[in-house]
Amino acid sequence: MIRSRKSALAAFTTATAAAAALVLAAPDAAAYVSSVNIATGTSIGGGYGTNCAYTVTVNGSPNEYVWLYDSNAASFSPQQFSLGTGGTATSSWTPTSTGTHYVQAWTYNGSQWATVTVNTGINLGSACVVTK
Template structure:
């Protein structure tokens, strides 16, 4: 065998190992957000100044979620870890009207999921309870 053949042999082995590794690598699984919910306050309505629980249900714990209110990040929610297939945060609307609450994966390319909430009134916050008037 010539010196050139000896020099090329390790390259051929490396190429074969690399090709085999690519075939044996696990395939990425696409995970989805299955629901976004906003828990209404007493009386079932929504009011400004009251705080509500916003949750996203996800089919895997390994991701982080970001929540948006009308396309703006909700304060304090960047990269929330999904735990028990849910990511949640407290949301206090500051304006009346229609609010589109969206959950999306922080890193993945999966489709966001939204729900619409109508904030009809100014909330009356009594400390331990908040009523939408």
């Protein structure tokens, strides 16, 4: 127990100074997502089509945990993952509606997104026919 206000103030000042020194000496450990890219794969007709799967590649800080979202209707497999020790991971994205899609890779430290236009797709299994 601290017996006087002067001792309490000295203890508080010492603790505050120690905490500030730790913060200033710590390396910059900001984790982030630096890019989101979506490959067009084997689309015939160009671009992206509904009901066809595309590979989303996310780059950022090693071991950063990422969640994927789409502003329009779509599914991801997986939707949540770690970027691993190399700072890169992939997911399969399947848009289910036409229009503009903002595909976002989100972390607690920020996010990045890719903006793509999705047209009607006919999934042939090994390829996707995209009609405009």
